[in-house]
Amino acid sequence: MNFDDTPEEAAFRSKARDWISANAPRELHAGLSKLGFGQSDAGVGDPMQAAKQWQKKKQEGGWAALRWPREYGGAGASAIEQVIWQSEEGAYAKLGGAFTIGLGMCGPTLMTWGTEEDKRKRLPKLASGEEIWCQLFSEPIAGSDLAGIRTRAAPEGDEWVVNGQKIWTSGAKESDWGLLIARTDTGVAKHRGLTMFFLDMKSPGVEVRPIKQMNGDAHFNEVYFTDVRIPDAQRLGAVGQGWTVALTTLMNERMSIGGSMPTGFDELLNYAEEIETEHGRAINDPRVRSRLASYAVKATGLQYSAYRSISALSRGEEPGPENSIGKLVAGSMLQDVSRFALDLQGEYGLIIDEKLSPDNARFQRMLMRSPATRIEGGSDEILRNIIAERVLGLPADIRVDKDVAFDRIPTAASAGGR
Amino acid sequence: MNFDDTPEEAAFRSKARDWISANAPRELHAGLSKLGFGQSDAGVGDPMQAAKQWQKKKQEGGWAALRWPREYGGAGASAIEQVIWQSEEGAYAKLGGAFTIGLGMCGPTLMTWGTEEDKRKRLPKLASGEEIWCQLFSEPIAGSDLAGIRTRAAPEGDEWVVNGQKIWTSGAKESDWGLLIARTDTGVAKHRGLTMFFLDMKSPGVEVRPIKQMNGDAHFNEVYFTDVRIPDAQRLGAVGQGWTVALTTLMNERMSIGGSMPTGFDELLNYAEEIETEHGRAINDPRVRSRLASYAVKATGLQYSAYRSISALSRGEEPGPENSIGKLVAGSMLQDVSRFALDLQGEYGLIIDEKLSPDNARFQRMLMRSPATRIEGGSDEILRNIIAERVLGLPADIRVDKDVAFDRIPTAASAGGR
Amino acid sequence: MQFDFSSEQKELQTSVRRFFTDNSPNSAARGVLESTAGHDESLWKKVGEQGFLAAAIPEAQGGVGAGYLELCVVAQEAGRALAALPTVSSIYQAAEFLMAVGTPEQQAKWLPRLASGEAIGTVAVTEAAGPLNPKAITTRVTNQRLTGTKLPVADGSAADFAIVAAKDEHSGISLFIAELAADGVERTPVETVDPSRKHARLDFDGAVVEPLGAPGEGLALIERIRDRAAVLTAFEQIGGAQAALDMARDYALQRFAFGRQIGSFQAIKHMLADMYVSLELARSNAYYGAWALSVDSDRLPAAAASARVAATQAYQLCAANNIQVHGGMGFTWEFDCHLHYRRSNYLALALGGPSHWEERLIESVRVNPALKAA
């Protein structure tokens, strides 16, 4: 048990620190630092341009896609080195949101299932930020029930013709490539009729429509497919093996290690030092202290759980479903913390205006963004099921859609359009 | 909307008050008053004798089984009169625990399903406390899943021969009569093979064994039946109609109106006025105040919900499944309140001794009793299901035991004795 | 004892609900939210014509004089319909201040117009984040002229007058009526978490005001009126919570996943059951508050605080979980879930946040233990 760097780790850290101090866009640091959860304007001008510049610089310096092999544009580093890098990169990491899906999920899937040629062609461009990827999984009818997707891919010669609709696709508008799961057989059980592809997002017939979120942002999109043609060479895994391929993607989602989820604790602690309640300075108000303490153990608990994962990873263990706790705990905590902070502000807390609201409207933005956290990337309910079934070994829910041909599974429509 | 008594109600209240002041066992009042949730020794000498005396006196005075018709030993009073009586009876009501099941559940079931002769013979003795009843429903294998009971009743001439085991029977040892649900047909679906009886608890073959609870008390019993004979005349409802009859009993359980569930709020509020925390008097400690406030709205919410039920009842409406909220809220609150009170006491809170512990070990006893509240008479999970299905109209759980002959329903044994 | 609304009040509820269903679908609230409109003016006019707003204002002052229970019924339906109306500021507060401490002239000038909806009043108290106390008020009146800044002021752009808390010449906190179209008043819209009920910043620079109520009694008066407003707002909150619960229930019945209605999963069933429980506790507390308000009971402070605390919990829970039940759709601008989420958080803070009311609840329960549960 050791929290301190080994000499090798310390050397790596100092190398990273030096490189960042010489190369990072220092002028953006202040804006990035104060950017809170649910806030999107870091005042960096064109965010995509800033992101691409930083990613490219990192790749040139050997700091991008740290854990990927060098031949695919990575740095061949260890899990702990990645963590050290992340802690040194700090606020600059907020520049790289556009690459999260590609580097964290699509790349590793391609690494496992793609041909050598695919990998050598695509991965370095992903690592350097030249190409952006998105993940085309969820559909309006299939969210938690991902295997219930209905987008069809029909074979035609050595191509596939895709029709259907995806939703909740982050960054679809900016993406060059997409990882697409589609149904290639409706006559077999739902998990068995799926196939995975990657496709050029500029293909004819692909239409992207942004979804306006409740907080006014539009990070997500709907993506419509009308007779979109994908070469069979861009299939990942066998026909009908799509669900297995998707599990690689989802496992890598959990594998996005290092910095644990934001929870709002630090922000609330800092804020409590600044303001007054009916009982004096908030940090001295026993009610506030008690709440802070129960948030504190969640925040540190998640952080140290992430460290435990990294330690396991560096011993060569695969990150398992136990990593589901992060978002489960952080999601409702963010909502709770933001409500509590607004309560401390009283009626004034209503104001949501970066210039007027305390702490740059941090908690107001968090309030409006946090409900999505409990849903995106696996709802609270799905995560509890994952923990119950895959960690604790409890039975699966009773399934009425198992061993039934996909086209015979009950739906809202078949139930009389309720 | 009116919280005050009408003139008629005020007259009834004053009559009740006068009668109580003239007839109640005043010497027991102090002991009964300080008796908390989970505490059993009110220092009343022989509790059963004291209970029977008070019940008999009430019946002679026309204050027993208030809402029952006079011909069955009751007083023919209204729902609101019963509430007024209960508020006046106050701590003396704690004497009557032994009659709760009989008056609240067995009597009303007999009233609905018994013959006129049964009713005239049995109900007045129940009302006067001369005869005690118990309810023989749950079994080791069938708790939440009550319809899964296995105790068999086989016809033989104009008798039934009963074999099996019941559990969680309050007051079985003291009871003269029992309300028994048994399986009379294992070849039909589980809800359809049941029949209800009442039986003399002194019948040969009935054996009662007390169950020691985790808090040391033994209010519950196991009851074993070995070739116990019940005359067919003591059948309630038709053969196979037992589930319907049981629903009457369970509905009447909810109908036990008036004084809402104890929650521990008053006790905690009083205690907070007395003790010190690290921030001075507990009642002035913002942390304590905040907790008290959230308990307060639950306690008053339940109390006023009970008043709303009474108002509905007095308009002739039947009390519905919405009354399930009482125990659901109070159960976990009692556990929470007791832990919080012990926390305020610090290490000293470990002591569970009426003479040494603060407030007569009230919160320690509550701590040790409250886990049962979340289970007995419908677990939290069952109550949430009842609210979801019967109040909100959501679909039932998927049932693998429906439309299956009882003897083919999967069990632990059939699943390989796991 | 009769702990329910009377059959006449229930009939009123039916007709008010029908009125709002016809005249204030969620799209109306959305219309205000998405525009710069201060409130739903055509709805406000109709509500005024119906006399709904005037339920608790005496006939002699242009009201209907029906009573507070009737006003609670209206409030509940307004909350359910997400009505984009200045109810909290104009009816639950401004009118109440005038009825409580207005001079006959002040009452005659404003009450009939508030009752009809012709005029809108508001309350301008807050200036900064944190609890309300004398330190938090720097606005000042000298020679009947007001200087300082108030924000956020509900309906501040639409209101004809504001009741302003300010330091008087003896440095006590007093109340004043400021007409907002007058010289020396500048109004700037302020964005809040719920733009379906707009707020403004009011800058006063020597605006002429007249005193309302006894000097130095400002904070006590605010507390007194907020107790009354808290009960009425609690009814808006339980109306909103009910609507959010209904939305969630309906969606759970409609939406299929894994070949079943999602409402058949216990995770969803029990979440909805908990929402229901929270709502029922709030409803019962609100009923008690309504009774205390209607008979001017000395239990009003405790009853109001209980109603307020429970209703805030219930609406925040129901609105947040309604999003959760809707999944990704619940987080879109297009779905109405966020209207309730916004409203629930607005109403939670409108009269001071939950912790303020928790404090007030315990203080009041200690003074008047009659509220304690049996």
Next chain:
Amino acid sequence: MQFDFSSEQKELQTSVRRFFTDNSPNSAARGVLESTAGHDESLWKKVGEQGFLAAAIPEAQGGVGAGYLELCVVAQEAGRALAALPTVSSIYQAAEFLMAVGTPEQQAKWLPRLASGEAIGTVAVTEAAGPLNPKAITTRVTNQRLTGTKLPVADGSAADFAIVAAKDEHSGISLFIAELAADGVERTPVETVDPSRKHARLDFDGAVVEPLGAPGEGLALIERIRDRAAVLTAFEQIGGAQAALDMARDYALQRFAFGRQIGSFQAIKHMLADMYVSLELARSNAYYGAWALSVDSDRLPAAAASARVAATQAYQLCAANNIQVHGGMGFTWEFDCHLHYRRSNYLALALGGPSHWEERLIESVRVNPALKAA
């Protein structure tokens, strides 16, 4: 960075677990609980022989000198096994006081015997309900003679000596060692929520004592040692929480209702998932505490408080929900659920209740923000 126990420590864990499985089944804890025995004497002897207790006591003082991480491993397994042993008093506290501030003579006299289990030490601080502060201590030492009453004192009947907090001749709070077989000491068993770890009342009437540590430093020393004990106790708590979760999970797999394993209902699945989450948060906090203890980090106060707060939450939740999963059976004396329920509530209060540690956590985090989450 290596945030886990080493493979040697994991091997130790395996062997300690095997030891406790063989020598301390739940029935052993139940045996103590149902008898007047102060603790499980034969187990204590064996544990002493194994050297488990002595893990953190230097070899020079009769210990094993392995370290605190090893002692954490032992504590976790003792908690898991519900071991009816005086660990919290004799090892996590008395030995720590002696190592921290004992004179060489005091250390030589007691430490080897504590390490071997031959002697038992305890701590006698509490006298009344409420927080620990100078007002709460009325016991007094004059001329090296102690007068006053302490309760509850863990293992007070079995212990050879107690470290007593008392007012000294200058009215400061100091610590003293009192041998409990001496004249002027009366011990009376006191019933607590967890009789598998017995407590006593100690009445001192002029008992001879000797000072421990600097005069007037009693409360500061207690706080310092409690931080260390908190980490070790947290490991007992997470061991217990894990055992309670395992029991609940096993029962949910075994028990059928409605024709299915009850563990197939989401209500049960999600309850167990929440127990797991709580336990993992506690485990991670405890690991950090173990590290801080093992290297004597200046982050120990914050780390200890976090470990303590999280572990108390986890064990209380897991033990209570274990009863819930078991249904009626969980509430019987016969089933072992109440052993964990009792233990969880005992350990929650043993070093001061949750709110005390919440306070300490925030105070420490402010002093040393290094603990703050990234």
